[in-house]
Amino acid sequence: MKSALITGITGQDGPYLARLLLDKGYKVYGLVARRSTPNNWRLKFLGIENKVELIEGDLTDLASIIRAIKKSNPAEVYNLGAQSFVATSWEQPILTAQSTGVGVLNVLEAIRLTDLSIRFYQALTSEMFGLIQESIQSEKTPFYPRSPYGVSKLFGHWMTINYRESFSMFACSGILFNHESPIRGIEFVTRKVTDAVARIKLGKQNELRLGNIDAKRDWGFAGDYVEAMWLMLQQSEPDDYVVATGRTATVRDMCQIAFEHVSLNYEEYLVIDEKFYRPTEVEVLLGNPAKAKEKLGWVPKTSLEELIKSMVDADLARVKKE
Ligand code: NAP
Ligand code: G4F
Numbered sequence: 001m002k003s004a005l006i007t008g009i010t011g012q013d014g015p016y017l018a019r020l021l022l023d024k025g026y027k028v029y030g031l032v033a034r035r036s037t038p039n040n041w042r043l044k045f046l047g048i049e050n051k052v053e054l055i056e057g058d059l060t061d062l063a064s065i066i067r068a069i070k071k072s073n074p075a076e077v078y079n080l081g082a083q084s085f086v087a088t089s090w091e092q093p094i095l096t097a098q099s100t101g102v103g104v105l106n107v108l109e110a111i112r113l114t115d116l117s118i119r120f121y122q123a124l125t126s127e128m129f130g131l132i133q134e135s136i137q138s139e140k141t142p143f144y145p146r147s148p149y150g151v152s153k154l155f156g157h158w159m160t161i162n163y164r165e166s167f168s169m170f171a172c173s174g175i176l177f178n179h180e181s182p183i184r185g186i187e188f189v190t191r192k193v194t195d196a197v198a199r200i201k202l203g204k205q206n207e208l209r210l211g212n213i214d215a216k217r218d219w220g221f222a223g224d225y226v227e228a229m230w231l232m233l234q235q236s237e238p239d240d241y242v243v244a245t246g247r248t249a250t251v252r253d254m255c256q257i258a259f260e261h262v263s264l265n266y267e268e269y270l271v272i273d274e275k276f277y278r279p280t281e282v283e284v285l286l287g288n289p290a291k292a293k294e295k296l297g298w299v300p301k302t303s304l305e306e307l308i309k310s311m312v313d314a315d316l317a318r319v320k321k322e
Helices: 013-023 041-045 062-072 093-114 148-167 189-201 222-232 251-261 290-296 304-321
Strands: 003-007 027-032 053-056 076-079 119-125 171-176 208-210 240-243 270-272
Touching (some): 013 027, 013 041, 062 093, 093 119, 093 148, 148 171, 171 222, 189 304, 222 240, 240 290, 251 304
Parallel strands (some): 027 053, 119 171
């Protein structure tokens, strides 16, 4: 039986990827950082909390990653762990650099020191395009990160390429555009909106405070995007791929979809609050997923409308149970 090790298994993407790998017959291990309270609610949401084996370890602790690799003996390592909230990366830039940037190097080193035949997937991001240099971003678009998070990911990107070229490692980078789901963290804008819509509809909240609602994002469904991660590691050669939908929409558009789903008008509840503006903003992202389609046969299956409605429905069910 093939084994896989996933870092960041308690985040949004980890459980979707774990479920996909379990369905394909893998034995799935997850690296989990020690927290004072267990953080398994997303694994529970997908019904897989008893099907994965968790190993304690931290991306900033090389020895713990080596131990996790020795214990799990994986054919594939998916490095999804990171401090991934862009706004926090200005509050904690050094921690972000250590986990989101140097953490990648730690995993690469751990593989180099244990078993160079392990296939490696690195979770990278459209945030690296930042101040966009082309109106539609592909694998060939120059990078211009705009946050400590984006800069840290770019370090991870070049380290992944360098280890691939230096040690012939099968190391792939997925440059993923924003992807969301009912188990998205509450601080990210889509989930903040869908949670607020549920609370407003059920009479538990009366306004929604947001920052820059003119920002545009290329939003897809996390469950679709983890398939691209797996496909990258099944190819004959390692490579880097943009994963996106090819459609961009404003935060305002997304709010409209969410509120309309419960027959409300977002304009009656939205308050602009400068507190949520960022020191430097990524104004617009729009990805070109042509290479992923051509080489991996990957296409997104879920529309923005379907995605946001499913998130509102999940939040309505959650808030009703509180
Ligand atoms: P997420 O929900 O923020 O999950 C991050 C995971 O990393 C959590 O399990 C977290 O554990 C873990 N983690 C953080 N610091 C760690 C450390 N020092 N050691 C070990 N684990 C640590 O992120 P996501 O949305 O699932 O995204 C997965 C990956 O894709 C991330 O690398 C993110 O940067 C990248 N990405 C995401 C998107 C997107 O739109 N979602 C787009 C492009 C790239 P705790 O829960 O215990 O803190
Ligand atoms: O949902 P967001 O916080 O996601 P952001 O910054 O695009 O980052 C996400 O996607 C990246 C891929 O491009 C990932 F790499 C990263 O890890 C993360 O998953 O913000 C989206 C947009 C921004 O322009 C932000 O300024 O929404 C705008 N926004 C407006 N009001 C807000 C708010 N964002 C948040 N989180 N909260 C607000 O109140």
